[in-house]
Amino acid sequence: MSNDLVQIGRRSFLKRASVAVAGVTGVMASLSPLKEVVGDIDIEAWLQQHYHELSPEQMKDVLARLEADAKRTYGVDVKVQDIKPRPDTKFAYALNLGVCVGCRKCAYACEKENNVSRSPGMQYIRVLEMDKGGVNLETANHQYDPETVPKPDKYYMPVQCHQCDNPSCVKACPVNATWKEPDGIVVVDYNWCIGCRYCEAACPYWARRFNFEKPILPKEEINTNTAYLSNRPRPQGVMEKCTFCLHRTREGRYPACLEVCPTGARVFGNLYDPKSEIRYVLENKRVFVLKEEVGTVPNFFYFFEA
Amino acid sequence: MSSHDGLFNGALAVGAGLAGYLVLALVMSSAAEPKNVRAPAEEPVNLDFGPNERRQDEVLLHKAGFAYECIECHAWQTRNPAPRRFIGEHLLMNLEHGAVNTCFTCHHPTEYSSLTLPSGEIIPYNDHVRLCAGCHGPIYKDWRNGAHGRREGYWDRSAGPVSRTDCIICHDPHQPAFKPIAPLPPPGVARGEAFAPPEEPSTVLGQVLKYVPPPPPPDRAPVRLEETEP
Numbered sequence: 001m002s003n004d005l006v007q008i009g010r011r012s013f014l015k016r017a018s019v020a021v022a023g024v025t026g027v028m029a030s031l032s033p034l035k036e037v038v039g040d041i042d043i044e045a046w047l048q049q050h051y052h053e054l055s056p057e058q059m060k061d062v063l064a065r066l067e068a069d070a071k072r073t074y075g076v077d078v079k080v081q082d083i084k085p086r087p088d089t090k091f092a093y094a095l096n097l098g099v100c101v102g103c104r105k106c107a108y109a110c111e112k113e114n115n116v117s118r119s120p121g122m123q124y125i126r127v128l129e130m131d132k133g134g135v136n137l138e139t140a141n142h143q144y145d146p147e148t149v150p151k152p153d154k155y156y157m158p159v160q161c162h163q164c165d166n167p168s169c170v171k172a173c174p175v176n177a178t179w180k181e182p183d184g185i186v187v188v189d190y191n192w193c194i195g196c197r198y199c200e201a202a203c204p205y206w207a208r209r210f211n212f213e214k215p216i217l218p219k220e221e222i223n224t225n226t227a228y229l230s231n232r233p234r235p236q237g238v239m240e241k242c243t244f245c246l247h248r249t250r251e252g253r254y255p256a257c258l259e260v261c262p263t264g265a266r267v268f269g270n271l272y273d274p275k276s277e278i279r280y281v282l283e284n285k286r287v288f289v290l291k292e293e294v295g296t297v298p299n300f301f302y303f304f305e306a
Numbered sequence: 307m308s309s310h311d312g313l314f315n316g317a318l319a320v321g322a323g324l325a326g327y328l329v330l331a332l333v334m335s336s337a338a339e340p341k342n343v344r345a346p347a348e349e350p351v352n353l354d355f356g357p358n359e360r361r362q363d364e365v366l367l368h369k370a371g372f373a374y375e376c377i378e379c380h381a382w383q384t385r386n387p388a389p390r391r392f393i394g395e396h397l398l399m400n401l402e403h404g405a406v407n408t409c410f411t412c413h414h415p416t417e418y419s420s421l422t423l424p425s426g427e428i429i430p431y432n433d434h435v436r437l438c439a440g441c442h443g444p445i446y447k448d449w450r451n452g453a454h455g456r457r458e459g460y461w462d463r464s465a466g467p468v469s470r471t472d473c474i475i476c477h478d479p480h481q482p483a484f485k486p487i488a489p490l491p492p493p494g495v496a497r498g499e500a501f502a503p504p505e506e507p508s509t510v511l512g513q514v515l516k517y518v519p520p521p522p523p524p525d526r527a528p529v530r531l532e533e534t535e536p
């Protein structure tokens with residue numbers, strides 16, 4: 001009770017104070033971002049439990065709420081599901097740098113598939129252009145824009161989340177809003193994330209993206225088949241990243257970036273299945289991982305082979 | 307020049323038929339360039355990730371808006387196996403396939419509407435993968451195992467089908483090198499670009515206060531993923 005009184009007292013004080021400085025527009029302007037950031041957080045979302053603590057009934061309510069939110073915000077009937085990992089499955093990805101031409105189709109297909117905000121720099125997949133003859137990330141360029149690709153003296157390396165076995169991003173998260181699922185995918189609970197961006201700084205592969213702005217999504221391009229842990233429309237101010245399209249891959253399908261690749265550079269599959277395509281690559285090609293020395297143990301492999 | 311002879315003889319043999327063809331060609335050629343069979347370049351990409359559709363069971367020569375079967379001309383025309391620059395037909399045909407420099411390495415020497423294997427076996431056009439496999443064994447093995455060429459559908463074969471793209475969807479058999487394509491625009495520079503060390507204050511409040519409202523989003527033209535298969 002006394003707490004409440006103090007609160008009210010503080011609030012009315014603030015009111016008076018703000019009246020006092022009403023003329024100082026600069027102060028008001030400096031407060032307006034607060035409105036932008038916390039403006040339309042609704043109370044239910046605010047009080048929602050962590051993903052792991054939601055009972056099935058609560059989850060049903062949450063999904064219904066998210067669907068209603070999406071309808072209100074974008075006017076589209078989005079289906080949000082909670083798709084669980086499959087048993088005996090661990091996903092891995094391989095990318096053939098010998099055939100990748102750097103056309104960026106994967107990045108755009110991903111953006112569309114995952115309802116990624118169209119604001120600049122948000123794409124989960126970043127394609128690095130490098131000089132042939134080495135892997136020099138220092139001089140890599142991801143803003144290349146020639147008439148046609150590939151350029152003869154360059155090669156191209158798409159980088160997205162590596163779904164590490166020893167993920168530094170997960171360790172960096174102070175609130176446990178990001179974790180590794182049994183099928184190897186590192187996921188984010190967008191409703192639990194506080195947007196501190198520690199994980200972004202911890203990731204050695206620049207794979208995480210922060211939603212600075214309210215997501216810009218053209219209504220007619222929204223993918224309505226979504227999952228809680230992957231491509232559902234996200235709020236502003238949270239971290240997001242590639243989830244190997246878990247809403248597709250957990251249902252047995254290929255990720256969107258793989259299907260759109262015009263060169264067939266991408267190979268995806270279940271590591272535990274000895275007959276899978278990914279196992280064929282790991283057993284027959286000389287694969288390497290990016291920044292092996294940092295000890296993150298990625299599940300994303302590269303190889304050079306025409 | 308043997309090629310001229312061949313053409314000349316053929317023309318004599320079916321003079322009337324050829325005349326009709328020439329008239330048609332003259333009438334139509336100003337309107338339509340000879341179209342290659344595989345040129346749906348303007349078609350937008352199929353972002354439904356559906357299977358690649360391409361008819362290979364029937365290979366036709368498209369010309370002046372008409373489609374001709376190979377035998378319509380080659381039934382009467384004298385066969386000429388010499389590598390050369392064509393002047394009578396197939397003017398745009400330019401074989402750039404490594405050491406493969408004769409048409410009849412792949413095309414059957416008499417059955418123009420079929421391919422042939424080195425063994426002499428006649429195979430239909432839609433079986434061309436067997437032809438390519440004969441000379442590109444390792445790549446064929448990769449392709450079979452899903453490490454070369456493009457796939458669509460289900461990685462889990464028990465959940466659904468998978469489609470594999472045939473070699474000629476990506477490689478023109480006559481100039482098999484993968485054609486350069488136009489890249490989609492670069493992602494643009496965003497605040498929080500990961501290459502620059504993060505300079506934002508690390509507390510939530512600090513970030514909120516440092517928050518600069520974004521400029522209104524530029525009218526970004528919707529980027530269409532263009533289908534680039536030849």
